[in-house]
Amino acid sequence: MCHSVSDPRRLPTVKNNSLLKGDGSPGSVREIPRRLSREQIFVLISAASINFSSMMCYSILGPFFPTEAEKKGVSNTVTGMIFGCYALFDLLASLVFGKYLVHIGAKFMFVAGLLVSGGVTILFGVLDQVPEGPVFIAMCFLVRITDAVSFSAAITASSSILAKAFPNNVATVLGCLEIFSGLGLVLGPPLGGFLYQSFGYEVPFIFLGCIVLLMVPLNMCILPNYESDPGKHSFWKLITLPKVALISFVITSLSSCFGFLDPTLSLFVLEKFNLPAGYVGLVFLGLALSYAISSPLVGLLSDKVPRLRKWLLVFGSLITAGCYMLLGPAPVLHIKSQLWLLVLILVINGISVGMSSIPTFLEVLSCAYENGFEEGLSTMGLVSGLFGAVWSVGDFIGPTLGGFLYEKLGFEWAATLQGLWALTSGLVLGLFYLLEHSRRRRRSKLQNILSIEEERTALLPGEM
Known part of the structure; x- marks a missing residue:
């Protein structure tokens, strides 16, 4: 069952919150419920899933991709550029998605980012079938760039939804969710290395891509749909x-x-x-x-x-x-x-x-x-x-x-x-x-x- 929380009366204000401004003035903080609402729990689940999966997908390449790229005749410099292009296009995409978040819709941006990312993660697993040389290099760049753009969309939407759902506890929630980012970074390389050694190049990407795709219907159902007017x-x-x-x-x-x-x-x-x-x-x-x-x-x-x-x-x-x-x-x-x-x-x-x-x-x-x-x-x-x-x-x-x-x-x-x-x-x-x-x-x-x-x-x- 999908939930809409567009009614502003259900959301505590942020602008005059002393937790945000740091003025320490008494009486400026609304009473915060001790228990999380159901939609807040759903937001936490969604955000944790994107933090964990994005860091897994980002870090899984480290143990074995340079070796596979070398087999395809790719130099170390070009391999470094394939890694580095992720950050460059994440930069550009973050600016675009941050600006047009309200026009696109936070929930749609989140779910669409997950869907595309799961698909291109699986696609990365079949690149060993691509002919070596310029074709392989071009496909690596294309898939890596698409992955960066899609995860940028999901992460940008996730942070905004969190700030909207937890206006009085933004830093606490963001800090807690970094546990899942850290777990993704920690587990990505050893899991990728183990699957690569046991089953070959394709399995790590197919396994992880399928997990990301399974999150799509889950988030379509549980993620609240926040609405807002475009800013000036x-x-x-x-x-x-x-x-x-x-x-x-x-x-x-x-x-x-x-x-x-x-x-x-x-x-x-x-x-x-x-x-x-x-x-x-x-x-x-x-x-x-x-x-x-x-x-x-x-x-x-x-x-x-x-x-x-x-x-x-x-x-x-x-x-x-x-x-x-x-x-x-x-x-x-x-x-x-x-x-x-x-x-x-x-x-x-x-x-x-x-x-x-x-x-x-x-x-x-x-x-x-x-x-x-x-x-x-x-x-x-x-x-x-x-x-x-x-x-x-x-x-x-x-x-x-x-x-x-x-x-x-x-x-x-x-x-x-x-x-x-x-x-x-x-x-x-x-x-x-x-x-x-x-x-x-x-x-x-x-x-x-x-x-x-x-x-x-x-x-x-x-x-x-």
């Missing part, structure tokens, strides 16, 4: 807001840090510590698990103590910068590289990235409302699309630049330079928040003085 504002107005631009810079630096590890960390671990190839994945496990476990806690803290969000963003970036300078570690620190230290730093890095990434959606959304953006699904779509776009920018730059710096300078210096990017973004955003706080204090003092002067002026005739 654009991405350009949103991204040119100074606070939003700086937060976008932070998001890009964080995703670049994550992406940097894909082509570099495994090579460094194999070379430095002589670990068997099977143990390299366990090194990545510390990063993924710490991120997945800490994200719900960070989300809960962001919702319960809104004024902490900005400082979670700043200190998360600064801690991330310190982690990357210690990954090698940086040659200037003269610290010996040890495996236990590397794993510990990755665990801390997973927590710090959660600190910085989870509060960003609410921070951008509150800034948009403060600057006149209309409340509703259209603005949530813009924010969701913007987040996906700027994350994809870093996801594209990180592996590309990281691979180049690793080859030219070595892992130690490459990681250090990556850390400097996170350090710069954290310091600049922290300085902006301090200046903003100072301006607000001066404005508050000025308003108090003016109110006192008005009271004196009103009392003067009576005194005379």
Whole structure:
């Protein structure tokens, strides 16, 4: 049975919510029911399914596709481009889908994205039958790009629906759902590798594609259908807001840090510590698990103590910068590289990235409302699309630049330079928040003085 929740009276307001604005004013938060409604549970199930499946489809290629591509005569450079084009087209699609979310319909965009993604995932499994050379390369690009666009549609719609369904607990819900993203990243490579070794190239993609397709009828029935009027504002107005631009810079630096590890960390671990190839994945496990476990806690803290969000963003970036300078570690620190230290730093890095990434959606959304953006699904779509776009920018730059710096300078210096990017973004955003706080204090003092002067002026005739 499909549900419609277009009646605005059934939805708590977000615009004047102190959890969103962080003003801490009493009485501005509506009473939140302790129990989730049925439609909220359905939204959570839908969002969890897309988070899990998208990360599985994204990460399943890693263990075996480069080897298969090499058999088809594809160079390492072109293979890297096949991987990298996902982030590039995810960027472009996020902007388009975020802008036209209301026109297309959030539920339709979600379900259609799932349907197309399941189909092209299965299609990826038959590419080994395609003739080698330019035809194989062209088909790989076409399927990978279509997969990126389809999942971008589903993820953009999912984030907007979540913000609409949980207006008072956005960060908590987003943080909890990152558990499923982390599980997808953790389980994707080993599951793909096992199925590949046991059954060949086709089975991992067919298996995963069928699971995604099974989610289509499920979500058609249980996902609520939110409706909203088209908004008048654009991405350009949103991204040119100074606070939003700086937060976008932070998001890009964080995703670049994550992406940097894909082509570099495994090579460094194999070379430095002589670990068997099977143990390299366990090194990545510390990063993924710490991120997945800490994200719900960070989300809960962001919702319960809104004024902490900005400082979670700043200190998360600064801690991330310190982690990357210690990954090698940086040659200037003269610290010996040890495996236990590397794993510990990755665990801390997973927590710090959660600190910085989870509060960003609410921070951008509150800034948009403060600057006149209309409340509703259209603005949530813009924010969701913007987040996906700027994350994809870093996801594209990180592996590309990281691979180049690793080859030219070595892992130690490459990681250090990556850390400097996170350090710069954290310091600049922290300085902006301090200046903003100072301006607000001066404005508050000025308003108090003016109110006192008005009271004196009103009392003067009576005194005379």
